[in-house]
Amino acid sequence: MPWKEVSVMGERQEFVRLALAEGANRRELCRRFGISADVGYKWLARWQAGDRELADRSRRPHVSPLQSSxxxxxxxxxxxxxxxxxxxxxxxxxxxxxxxxxxxxxxxxxxxxxHERIMPPVGGAPATQRFEKEAPNQLWQMDFKGWVRLGDGTPCHPLTMVDDHSRFVPCLAACADQQGVTVRGHLERTFRRYGLPDALFVDNGAPWGEASGERWTRLGVWLLKLGVGLLHSRPYHPQSRGKNERFHRTLKAEIFDFARFSDLAAVQRAFDAWRELYNFERPHAALDLDVPARRYRPSSRPMPEHLPEVIYDEGEVVRTVPSTKAYVSFKGRKWKVPKAFCGERIAIRPLDTDGRYGIFFAALRIAAIDLTTKQSVSDLSEQVSAISPG
CATH class of the missing domain: 1.10.10 (Arc Repressor Mutant, subunit A)
Structure with missing residues (x-):
């Protein structure tokens, strides 16, 4: 019968003693103990060499030429x-x-x-469809990662920016809030170091959009003056900003999963050190294991010393939106404009249809006028793009 695991050494010792007895039929003993003749003779040889335990020996070879040093x-x-x-x-x-x-x-x-260093994979299945801009600074993805409570009880809102082409991170900031003035301050410092991108890709929440649903914000108008476009993702489709979402998972895995921070200053110190590592040393799988810095170069458009003013052609109908009321007067009636343009100069230009005009900020149409209706307030709400900026 087969040997029982609980008394394997005892079974082996009994087999050997019986096999060494005078006149023993060793092959028959092997059959009765449920082992092969080779195994039986191996135990006999070990016993005769002085091994009285007959315990299992490692089958690992003494030499492993293919094993790493x-x-x-x-x-x-x-x-x-x-x-x-x-x-x-x-x-x-x-x-x-x-x-x-x-x-x-x-x-x-x-x-x-x-060496037991393997960790379970983070996140779900990898994305199967990707878009990528052809050159650096054509598009930066910008977002706030979910906030984290710090040791002193205050919240930290990580502000992240990722260049779409190179995955280079021009800004990683530990913010106390998500207000537009906070974002603008970090954008100004980032633009002065790396230059102006062509566009920023953001979601639809504050500070990129108003809680009322109105699309334009003071931050967006400021970017327009700098010649930086503001592209919004489809509502409820965070996957369209996949690079930023993936970056947030990496940030969590490599920063927040391994340390607890006392205050915002401690987080920012960790961010600064890790951003250097991420940009210049850490291989990126989506870049064929290259580092982002090798694919990135600063923008050729520098941040201007003074914010440019919008200039309109001579002869155009130009109005200044009141600083406290979001409308302009035209043809004896008042027409609504997004409140983010309060205090700004706009132009009213005729459209192809008689009686219809567009209200423009520089080359961008922000509202409409229709003299054929009795309604005196006509706001043009720009629709959210239904596609990713590919």
């Missing part, structure tokens, strides 16, 4: 311990960039698994 394993584990959220491909690329011996990613994965 201790030095390589130490290098792999050092990178992993410094960056616990990095996977095998990133670690292998970092070692290669340092000029060190870089094993294959599969080997790195085996080392991490052997």
């Amino acid at each position: 201790a030095a390589v394993e130490t290098e792999v584990l050092a990178v992993r311990d410094a960056h616990p959220a990095w996977g095998a491909r990133k670690i292998a690329r970092v070692l290669e960039d340092r000029g060190q011996h870089a094993p294959a990613p599969s080997t790195v994965h085996a080392i991490l698994k052997r």
Whole structure:
């Protein structure tokens, strides 16, 4: 009968003693103990060599020519311990960039698994459809990551900006709130260092949009004056800003999952150090394991010293929107404009249809006038784009 696991060594010792008895039929004993003749003779040889325990021995070979050296394993584990959220491909690329011996990613994965460094994957299935701008600064994705409560009880609202083409992060700020004036301050500092992007891609919440549903904000008007477009994602479709969403998961995995911060200053210090690492050292899977800085260059459009004023052609009908009332007068009637344009100069231009005019801020149409109706307030609410900015 087969040996019982609970008394395996006792069974082996009994077999050997019986097999060593004078006149023993060893092959018959092997059959009765449920083992092969080779196994039976192996136990006899070990017993005669002085092994009285007959315990299981490791089947691991004495020499493993394909196993990584201790030095390589130490290098792999050092990178992993410094960056616990990095996977095998990133670690292998970092070692290669340092000029060190870089094993294959599969080997790195085996080392991490052997040393119990493998963590469950974060997030759901990867996206199967992507868009990417052709050059840096054509589009930056900007958003607030979900707020985090700090040790002193105050909230931290991480403001993130990611260049769509290179994944370079020009700004990562620990903010106390999500107000437009806060965002503008960080944008000004970022624009002065990296120049102006062509457009920013944002969601529809504050400070990018008003709670009332009105599309334009003072922040958006300020960006218009700088020549920076403001593109809004489809409502309830955060996946259209996938790069920013993915960046937020990485930020959580590599910053907030491993530390608790006492105050905003401590978060900002961590952000500054990690942003440097992210841009210049951390391989990015979507860039074929290149780093964002190798694909990024600052914008050729510098931040102006003074905010440009909108200039209209001579002979155009120009009005200044009152600072306290969001309307302009035309043809004896008052016409509504978005309140974000209060205090700004606008132009009224005829459209193709008689009796209909557009209200423009520079080249952008922001409202409409229809003299054929009795209604004196006609606001043109710009519709949210239904597509991603591909």
